[in-house]
Amino acid sequence: MEPRSTGRSRSLLLTGMTDAVTRCRDFTRDALIDWRWMPDNRDDSEDVLLLVSEVVANACLHAGGPRTLLLECTDDLLRVEVTDDNPVAPTPRSRPDAARPGGYGLLIVERIARRWGTLPLADGKCVWAEIDSPLRSPDARGPQPVSS
Incomplete structure (x- = not known):
């Protein structure tokens, strides 16, 4: 199915899609470019792509695969939502097993x-996360790390 776009909101149907993580990263990258999310600094867009990758990968690994990806962009933030068929809310591991790869997705x-969280759905759940827009003024974003 083709992606749907309405202004600064885009959704992608993922049911039955192969290589969902790569497709979601590409879809998100295209949206960020169209929305001019990154005027000068690629670090913020790379953070968004990493976050999308982690949430979609978690749905692939632990929830039978993602159903949809929704991106909603405002002047203040980007909201990422991934739905799946599993009603069990994800919980970050306090200590991932250092002897095995993985286990750091929700910590990332x-x-x-x-902020991030989950919403129960009649037929699964929605995992959502919000990221401040890099276009906001530093005062609106709150304290920022001091660079040396």
Whole structure:
């Protein structure tokens, strides 16, 4: 199915799609370019792409695969939503197993997102995350790390 776009909102149907993580990253990158999310600094867009990758990969690994990806952009933030068929809410591991790869996905989401959570659906759940727009003024974004 073709992606749907309405202004600064875009959705992608993922059911039955192969290579969902790559397709979602490409879809998100195209939206960020169209919305001029990144005027000068690629770091913020790379954070968005990493966050999308982690949430979609978690749906692939733990929830039978993602159903939809929704991106909603305002002047203040970008909201990312991924739905799946599993009603169980994800929980970050306090200590991923260092002997095995993986286990850091939600810790990465917690680090990148301003806030994130889940919403129960009649037939699964929605995992969402919000990221501050890099176009906001520093005062509106709150304290920023001091660079040396």
